[in-house]
Amino acid sequence: MNKQKRRAVIAGNWKMNMTPSQAVEAVKETAKLTAGAKSCDVVLCVPFVDIAAAAAAAEGTNVKIGAQNVHFEAKGAFTGEISASMLLEAGAEYVIIGHSERRAYFGETDETVNLRTKAALAAGLKVILCLGEVLSERQSGITSEIVSMQTKLDLAGVSAEDMKNVIIAYEPVWAIGTGLTATPEQAEEVCAVIRGVLSELYGKETADGVTVQYGGSMNDANAAELLAKEDVDGGLIGGASLVPEKFAKIVGAAEA
């Protein structure tokens, strides 16, 4: 059993929800309800404008703040974009990269995911790298090939040392925001495939140390079963992270 070697991470993805004042309330409530968490890191990935307020509200608690995207250039004429150093100075420690909504609606490709990942790591951010198959790929029986390819392309040029700051979130696209959840067996199967690719790329020791989350309609009712699986080391939570009571129960399930 190598699960014990890895730190469980429960991360919320607020997406485009919560104004700064709402964020402060939600961070404080989440911090209060998860104050007992010891074996699990608690992260909230918030909209850019919420980061500073959320980080101030999280200070002295065990809640850490993340962003939901980052540009790969350090600065310059990239209207509407944000750099890694801006995120860090605002108080973000983590950043989600390659979320399926960015891939589906904003032209994100494995190439740009890779560029963002390298830039974020070089600047000192921890990366939550999202990947996963769409429904037609699962139905065609090519899930393993798809996630293996994404893992290799998204991590091209990322060193074994840098992998200490990478979390992989396996997110089957058909399960995100749909209420459909992968079964614990499906989640375990694909998380194990990802770890196998990490082992090919970096060796077993490094692969055994990487936190691999499951994401896709994880909630307070199904979290315990999913998180009990050997290769599922945490969760990336969308909808349920907006309700501190539900999110805290998921953190509780990771602690158990």
Ligand code: PEP
């Ligand atoms: C997500 O946005 O990464 C996600 C998993 O969303 P949900 O939990 O709402 O399916």
